[in-house]
Amino acid sequence: MKVLSVASEVFPLIKTGGLADVAGALPAALEPFDISVTTFVPGYRQVMQQLKKATELYRFSDLFGVPARLLSASRHGLDLIVLDCPILFDRDGGPYGDDTGQDWPDNWRRFAAFSFAAAECAQGRAGDYRADLIHVHDWQAAMTPAYLRYAMTDPLPSVITIHNIAFQGQFAASVFGELRMPPNAMNMDGIEYYGGVGFLKAGLQAASAITTVSPTYAQEIRQPEFGMGLEGLINARAADVYGIVNGIDTEVWNPRTDPHLRCTYKPSSLKRRRENRVAVEERFGIDHDDGLLLCVVSRLSWQKGLDILADALDGIVALGCKLVVLGSGDNQIEQAFVAATERHPGRIGIVTGYDEPLSHLMQGGADALLVPSRFEPCGLTQLYGLRYGCIPIVARTGGLSDTVIDHNHAAAISGVATGFQFSPLTPEALIHAVRRAITTFRDDKVWSSMQRRGMRSDVSWARSAEGYARLFQSLLQDRT
Numbered sequence: 429m430k431v432l433s434v435a436s437e438v439f440p441l442i443k444t445g446g447l448a449d450v451a452g453a454l455p456a457a458l459e460p461f462d463i464s465v466t467t468f469v470p471g472y473r474q475v476m477q478q479l480k481k482a483t484e485l486y487r488f489s490d491l492f493g494v495p496a497r498l499l500s501a502s503r504h505g506l507d508l509i510v511l512d513c514p515i516l517f518d519r520d521g522g523p524y525g526d527d528t529g530q531d532w533p534d535n536w537r538r539f540a541a542f543s544f545a546a547a548e549c550a551q552g553r554a555g556d557y558r559a560d561l562i563h564v565h566d567w568q569a570a571m572t573p574a575y576l577r578y579a580m581t582d583p584l585p586s587v588i589t590i591h592n593i594a595f596q597g598q599f600a601a602s603v604f605g606e607l608r609m610p611p612n613a614m615n616m617d618g619i620e621y622y623g624g625v626g627f628l629k630a631g632l633q634a635a636s637a638i639t640t641v642s643p644t645y646a647q648e649i650r651q652p653e654f655g656m657g658l659e660g661l662i663n664a665r666a667a668d669v670y671g672i673v674n675g676i677d678t679e680v681w682n683p684r685t686d687p688h689l690r691c692t693y694k695p696s697s698l699k700r701r702r703e704n705r706v707a708v709e710e711r712f713g714i715d716h717d718d719g720l721l722l723c724v725v726s727r728l729s730w731q732k733g734l735d736i737l738a739d740a741l742d743g744i745v746a747l748g749c750k751l752v753v754l755g756s757g758d759n760q761i762e763q764a765f766v767a768a769t770e771r772h773p774g775r776i777g778i779v780t781g782y783d784e785p786l787s788h789l790m791q792g793g794a795d796a797l798l799v800p801s802r803f804e805p806c807g808l809t810q811l812y813g814l815r816y817g818c819i820p821i822v823a824r825t826g827g828l829s830d831t832v833i834d835h836n837h838a839a840a841i842s843g844v845a846t847g848f849q850f851s852p853l854t855p856e857a858l859i860h861a862v863r864r865a866i867t868t869f870r871d872d873k874v875w876s877s878m879q880r881r882g883m884r885s886d887v888s889w890a891r892s893a894e895g896y897a898r899l900f901q902s903l904l905q906d907r908t
């Protein structure tokens with residue numbers, strides 16, 4: 429089966445979030461299922477600079493008013509088709525905005541053109557490539573199934589994956605005339621969205637199936653609290669909505685070989701983690717005592733619920749715990765943590781900024797990881813925590829509730845728990861969860877068997893790929 433994966437980011441070529449990881453990891457993970465994935469990406473400056481050898485596949489003389497080319501190339505084990513269109517994509521800054529973080533004002537044109545070109549390519553109308561099925565990611569690629577829907581009488585099967593429904597690609601109705609859509613597309617069953625146009629909405633309406641990155645998030649987005657305006661549509665399409673949990677790169681995240689650790693270890697040598705713990709404490713200026721060492725590695729944002737954690741800090745320290753935080757983002761949240769480090773020297777430490785090596789060391793040294801998210805489509809840090817024996821303490825939401833088994837009564841008796849969940853998201857419930865963790869931590873046998881269970885659980889891409897492969901195969905069967 430030939431699948432065209434349409435993604436505005438793909439690791440390691442270009443990445444701002446988890447979508448890049450999924451788009452980058454799935455092609456190799458799908459190979460064993462006889463699925464050959466070609467990834468369709470924008471020719472951002474960063475992408476073009478990394479292409480060594482590329483073959484021209486097709487020329488558009490007028491792609492939304494500008495010339496463009498499709499280039500075929502292979503890089504980092506990925507088969508790529510790159511939309512080379514310098515006017516739209518050769519810019520300073522990131523994929524979606526300038527260096528100050530301001531969105532490009534023509535994002536609607538950039539990603540409509542991108543999706544249009546992908547739809548032409550998938551149908552075999554732009555060069556000699558033709559797909560059996562398309563898999564598109566998030567709002568930037570969501571118009572691809574919409575273009576196919578209006579261009580073909582029997583459109584190719586298509587899957588759209590939602591990585592975070594908070595980002596929807598909503599634009600003014602005035603752009604509709606330039607989207608090269610038939611007039612009948614501007615209605616509630618098409619692309620119209622609250623009086624404007626909605627790219628994600630159009631894709632959700634047009635795709636054969638909808639996936640998101642965990643089963644719980646797939647349910648949650650049917651409610652107004654999580655669906656962000658799209659809950660009605662998700663409910664209407666509930667029979668076609670699937671939740672498939674993301675995997676992680678188990679080579680990069682491997683405590684047996686991780687070069688960022690002071691001391692590597694495996695499930696049978698957990699005591700070696702102590703040296704990493706000391707290294708973390710030294711780095712953050714934290715006391716070396718027996719208190720439970722908690723860590724946070726996160727964007728400092730409302731979504732991540734770190735304002736709730738900030739309100740719980742005094743209570744957590746009163747329990748005898750220590751906390752180290754690595755993160756960047758919201759200034760107010762950062763200031764709340766900085767103030768707490770001053771109130772509790774030696775008990776709370778913070779490093780601001782993005783530091784990949786330090787994030788590995790923290791997972792390899794801290795006793796537990798706190799993830800108090802308000803919503804979490806899948807979440808990666810708790811999967812790293814499982815793999816590193818850094819017990820996750822997580823809010824019961826989205827992918828967090830699907831990937832961490834709470835140490836409740838039944839799980840404890842059956843010996844299956846891998847962490848702690850809490851709900852509702854309040855400082856009190858969070859402190860209560862930490863108290864439960866401390867009680868367990870004091871029983872070294874129970875704690876270390878929970879660590880080993882997490883470390884041995886399957887968090888690889890293989891399982892997720894099977895979910896996607898089954899879905900792709902069933903959609904193709906439906907067609908024949």
Ligand code: ADP
Pocket residue numbers: 445446725726727754755756781782783784787806807808809810
């Ligand atoms: P999201 O994509 O919503 O930010 P995830 O948990 O899915 O949350 O993924 C976050 C990724 O970014 C993880 O790999 C995490 O380790 C990493 N990360 C977040 N903040 C930092 C930071 N300050 N330094 C290093 N890595 C970070």
